[in-house]
Amino acid sequence: MLIQNNIHPTAYIAPDVKIGSGNYIGPYVVIDYGVTIGNGNYFASHSVIGSPAEHKDYFLAPGKTIIGNNNRIHEFVTVNRGTEKPTELKNDIILLRGSHVGHDSTIHDKVTVSCNVMIGGHSTILEGANLGLGAVLHQFSVIGHYCMVGMGSVVIKSTNALPGITIAGNPAKWIKKNKIGLKRANITTTELEKYIEHYESIRSHSRL
Numbered sequence: 001m002l003i004q005n006n007i008h009p010t011a012y013i014a015p016d017v018k019i020g021s022g023n024y025i026g027p028y029v030v031i032d033y034g035v036t037i038g039n040g041n042y043f044a045s046h047s048v049i050g051s052p053a054e055h056k057d058y059f060l061a062p063g064k065t066i067i068g069n070n071n072r073i074h075e076f077v078t079v080n081r082g083t084e085k086p087t088e089l090k091n092d093i094i095l096l097r098g099s100h101v102g103h104d105s106t107i108h109d110k111v112t113v114s115c116n117v118m119i120g121g122h123s124t125i126l127e128g129a130n131l132g133l134g135a136v137l138h139q140f141s142v143i144g145h146y147c148m149v150g151m152g153s154v155v156i157k158s159t160n161a162l163p164g165i166t167i168a169g170n171p172a173k174w175i176k177k178n179k180i181g182l183k184r185a186n187i188t189t190t191e192l193e194k195y196i197e198h199y200e201s202i203r204s205h206s207r208l
Helices: 179-184 189-204
Strands: 035-037 048-051 065-067 078-080 087-089 165-168 173-177
Touching: 035 048, 048 065, 065 078, 078 087, 173 179
Parallel strands: 035 065, 048 078, 065 087
Antiparallel strands: 165 173
């Protein structure tokens, strides 16, 4: 059974946008060209999805943005469309007020992005990661599964944000194991080892 979308009359949705069911799209939300949206998402007022990539070679270029299911996107969040590949938000993600997702980035399931976090283009944020208030990520960053990035941290090219750890500082460095996050998610040692292999594979192919 399809659940009707709840779209505020002041929202702008481009003609080619594809939307599933059960979504809430609030006042003055902009869903720009080339966006595909799944089911059960929440877009708070003044969020902008699929805006042009903030890259001088792509200001006017077309591109795509894919939003999965059951994501919560708060006020003034911006998600830029892709250039070389779609920008993608998978499922059960929380983007809090004023956060930004750069072009060509991929955010995996169950990630939390706090207020005012800036994610540079081509970044990959893996399952269950938690980005603290005001963190800044260099383009092509890779944040491991269930990694906690402390508030105000700056992730640079050399930052190794391994799965299951906490990093913080400027530049961000290893602080401790993210015991609370791993316990809450019931992550076993075997699962964590697989996550580390996955993270290292992705990072080895990054342009950092």
